[in-house]
Amino acid sequence: MTDDIDPGEHTVEQLQDELANIDSPRELEGLLDAEKDGEQRQSAQEAIRARMRAVSTDEDTAIEEGTETEGEYRESADEIEGEADEGEGSADETGDLALDPGEYDIAEFGPAIKDIDDPAELEAILDAEQSGENRDNVKTLVESRIEKVSESDADEDDDIDPTDLSTAELGNALQGIDDIERLQDVLDAEQGGEGRSAATNLIQKRIESVQENEEPEEIEVIPPEEKHPDLDHPTADKQYVKALEDGIYRDMWVYCETQAGDLIDVSKEMLGKARELMDTYNDDYGVSASEASGGSEDEQSESSGADERVVAVLIGSDVEKHAADVIAYGADVVVYHEDDRLDRFQHKPYTELFCDMARAGATPGESRGSEAEVDWRDYDEPRYTVFPATNNGRDLSALAQGELDSGLASDCSDLYIEEAMISNPAKTGRPGAKKEFERVLHMKRPDFSGFEYSTILCLDNPTREFHPQGASVIPGSFDLPEPDHDREGEVIEHDLELDEEWLRVSVTDHDRLDEGVDLTGHDVVVAMGRGIGDDPTEGMELGIELTETFDDAGLGVSRGIVTGSYEFDGHVERYTAEERQIGETGQVVEPDLYIAAGISGAVQHKVGMDNSGTIVAINTDPDARIRDFSDYFVEGDLFEVLPELTAALKAGELSSDEIAADGGNNDD
Incomplete structure (x- = not known):
């Protein structure tokens, strides 16, 4: 048994001389790992691999002769091979899967995978997807779930004794440790024990890697007018396009459209879906008042300790009469604004009214604080907003979300709320990093091809918040719920004087066109x-x-x-x-x-x-x-x-x- 050597301290010629005295495959693997992590010389790596092949050939010959030492090595290799065979067998047995990913589309698969907590079962599901449809978004969901489950199962207090491990085994063990204090303990143990230079280098490099990840470079944000002074920037004067900083967001808001004085069906459909989503949301994320105590945005948003609600918005000339109905269909709160001049949809007043309701009267771009005279809510803006994908709803959703400085997924056919693991540097703040976003509204919509779906997410940037997360919904996408007229809710009249400039266009006369062909009543x-x-x-x-x-x-x-x-x-x-x-x-x-x-x-x-x-x-x-x-x-x-x-x-x-x-x- 030779002493461990550090390949970085030898020239390639010197290293070759040292390699001639090493017959242990494990030591050679350790040297190869040390070279890859150190000097990374191609010629040195080839020399180590050549010695590994030579040793492997000698081992095979010794096995045929029945020598005891090499026999033990072969037994170990056979065990590994047997374990691999068993793994392949289990992956092939799709009938034993906790769930078959091939039976789910992406919208259904996300909620289903949350019930699987066994890493082995999740690995089998991942193998089945890779050998089946091989969808990138499904694989990302499974990998995210594996990572989350593995982290919760990991025992952070397990000690690593480097003296019990070869350099290669130590390198593998270090990859799962992100705690600098634990890594320092391992380094102290190595330096106080065998003191192998290759092992010491591995531990030090892991410490440096973790420190770099924990201390990302600050992202410099340069306004577009400063970054490109030679270009014209018409948006520079739009002062309302300004996001909040450290905003507090709660509740799902549903714009309930009326036509000819009646509440249209898609408004009822959205209320039913919103009720379903927020009931599940409160089960998953709800906290008691004693548990909520400020802190992060999510913690602040729960400061009241109350469940988050469905808020219905009604705007028009005679809309208060619908308040009881929207509560029956699922709303907890109804905010309405009535004005005879709003009997027809108009872009400017409807947008201004909706956004003033959403901001609770605060100055655009600023937190509402304690000065806004609204006693039915304690947050800055809605967490989610949902609009009908009708002609008027499409217009209002785009205008309102733009003025609230957030995004919009239009013409959606499904909605669900869950976590999302993201690796996009624009969202994580640095390349190569992953970040889990919670409480994300997943907005599923048909692609332009018409044959596939995309799921849209509206996520905060490291330097900018994007709330509310907004969607417009295709009529007929959700079931029409049964109204519960025993439900109780709060009705709020919104108070804002309409600016005459918002009403510069008015309809003085109109003719009703032929309704055309109606196919909806046929058998x-x-x-x-x-x-x-x-x-x-x-x-x-x-x-x-x-x-x-x-x-x-x-x-x-x-x-x-x-x-x-x-x-x-x-x-x-x-x-x-x-x-x-x-x-x-x-x-x-x-x-x-x-x-x-x-x-x-x-x-x-x-x-x-x-x-x-x-x-x-x-x-x-x-x-x-x-x-x-x-x-x-x-x-x-x-x-x-x-x-x-x-x-x-x-x-x-x-x-x-x-x-x-x-x-x-x-x-x-």
């Missing part, structure tokens, strides 16, 4: 898509004929028909107008029977028909996305299938009631 809806491309006019004729076969049916089209460059004969062209479009930017229908012919199934179209009783899809592509949410899928050309379906209906061989009643459960 059956037939929808035509791009599959008509071979003969657009004939394709639409087949759809019209099938529609007329039913007693109560309407004909709709996908967005691809409306925006495509198809040429139609005059007698069918009126059936391809935008007023018949079904989907996110068209009509939302819920018939007993929905027949989709030649429609691929983009997310935007799904939003408009997903709540139909029975869905029948006809498509030549067996992998069309619409197959995933259809009750019946007919693989075939609509030019062949529709005539047969029409003939069967006319002959009485098939009825819409029979199809709708079966719901796709019959395999015949």
Whole structure:
């Protein structure tokens, strides 16, 4: 057994002479690690690897001869190999997984993974995802969960005795220690024991690495007008675009839109979802009054010790009458502003009113402090804001979030709140670092392709806060909740004098346009898509004929028909107008029977028909996305299938009631 050597103290030629006297694979591994962490000379590393190969060859020969020492080494290697084989076997047994990631989309997977606390099970789930769909966002969620569980399971008091470890083993053990005091204890033990220079260097380098991570360089923030003085900056005069510093944020605010004096359904849907989210939020993050005692932003936000609430906002000419209803649908507090001049939506006054409510009357960019005369809340701005993705809601959400100096995820179809592990330097403050953000509103929306989803996060920067976290929601994305008229809530009248400058535009007269085609009341809806491309006019004729076969049916089209460059004969062209479009930017229908012919199934179209009783899809592509949410899928050309379906209906061989009643459960 030779004394440990430090490769950094030898030239490559000297090192080669020393290596000739070393026969222990562990010592050679330690030297290789020391060289990688030290001088990092390629020639020196190659010399060590060459000696390792030579020793390995000698070991194999000795094993064949049955020598005891090498036999023990081989036994150790066999044990390691056996453990690896066992690991592979367990990863392959997907049936034993705590959950199969392939059965979840990203929005469902996030909440589900929070219930798994076993690192081994999480590793198996990660292996299954890597060998399956291999989605980066899913793998990040699992890795984040593994890291969190491992940290909670780790025993920080376990001592490391460096004298029991080789240099290589010590290097691996050090990677899990971020406590400088513990690292210093290990260094003292090494220096007081064997005093190996390679081991000492490893410990010192780990201490330096941890210190660097704990002392990030301060980020210098330079205003754009100073950074680029040669450019014009029109936003420099917009003094309202100014974030808070150390702001206190609470509650989820829901803008409840009214049209023609009525509360629209999407407002009720958002209230129901907000109630669900905040109930879960309070279970996950709620604290008692005795536990809350100032400190960080999250701690400050809980200073009252009370649950965070759903706050409904009503703005218009006669909106107080809706207060009881929005409470019944889930609101804890209703803030309303009534003025006869607000009978129609106007951008400027509605934006100013919403933002004044959100700031509690404080000066833009400044904490409200104790001077704001609002006694129903004790925070600066909302934590979350939710708007309807209607024409008016889209306008208001963008304007309000911009004036509150935060971000907006528009046209969302799902929302959930949980932690997020982020490695983006713009959010963590330094490259290579990870930071966990809590209480993050995950806002899921369809991509522009229409076939995938993205999840949008609105996170603080190291030098700037982004609150409220805002989203607009596609109508029909959430279930319409049952109202609970026994619920009680607080009703607040907002007091602010309207500036006449905000009301420079007024409507003096108007005509009501023809409402166009309404597909929402039919028992059956037939929808035509791009599959008509071979003969657009004939394709639409087949759809019209099938529609007329039913007693109560309407004909709709996908967005691809409306925006495509198809040429139609005059007698069918009126059936391809935008007023018949079904989907996110068209009509939302819920018939007993929905027949989709030649429609691929983009997310935007799904939003408009997903709540139909029975869905029948006809498509030549067996992998069309619409197959995933259809009750019946007919693989075939609509030019062949529709005539047969029409003939069967006319002959009485098939009825819409029979199809709708079966719901796709019959395999015949």
